[in-house]
Amino acid sequence: MDDGVIEVVVNNKPSGAMKFLRALFIVLAVLSLILSAASLVFLAFLVAFAILAWYVSGRIQIDYEYSLVDRELRVARIANKEKRKHLGTYDLDKMEVLAPAGSYHLDDYKNHTVEHDLDYSDHEKAQDHPAGRYLLYLEGNTRIQLTLQGEEAEKLLDSVRQFAPRKVFRD
Secondary structure, three states, X not given: OOOOOEEEEEOOXXXXXXXXXXXXXXXXXXXXXXXXXXXXXXXXXXXXXXXXXXXXXXXXXEEEEEEEEOOEEEEEEEEOOOEEEEEEEEEHHHEEEEEEOOOHHHHXXXXXXXOEEEEEOOOOOOOOOOOOEEEEEEOXXXXXXXXXXXXXXXXXXXXXXXXXXXXXXXX
16 A cells, blocks of 8 residues: 555535524524514523524534545544544554445344444435445444545545455445
């Protein structure tokens, strides 16, 4: 494996529920502003609804970034294409298997107890076999759900496969 860094960004669709909540809180804040002229009690509601609208607007679109650096998978969350937060670093030397969801290679892990179930995927629900959804099992009962699609994702899978060829499957 070369010493370069491979990055994959999973773009999620904006959440319709969060958009609705933001609009609802803005309407309630404006209504509280109008009613605060009659009573100061509504001024507290105005502040509360404004804070909730601000909080919800920062979580409308959540994307994930996967970086492969020196046999480590680093995952970050990008909120509204502005704020980036590091979520974890996972040592791929402790990898047990990396395969598409629904793969027969994961049959041994169906009854496996999972202590840490981490979902860093695009959260789109498909019925049987979602395209691009991969499951990564690590030692210590950790399962990580990833979405790997596109050219950069293929490079990431190829790089992981170079140092762990018997643990990475594409079916």
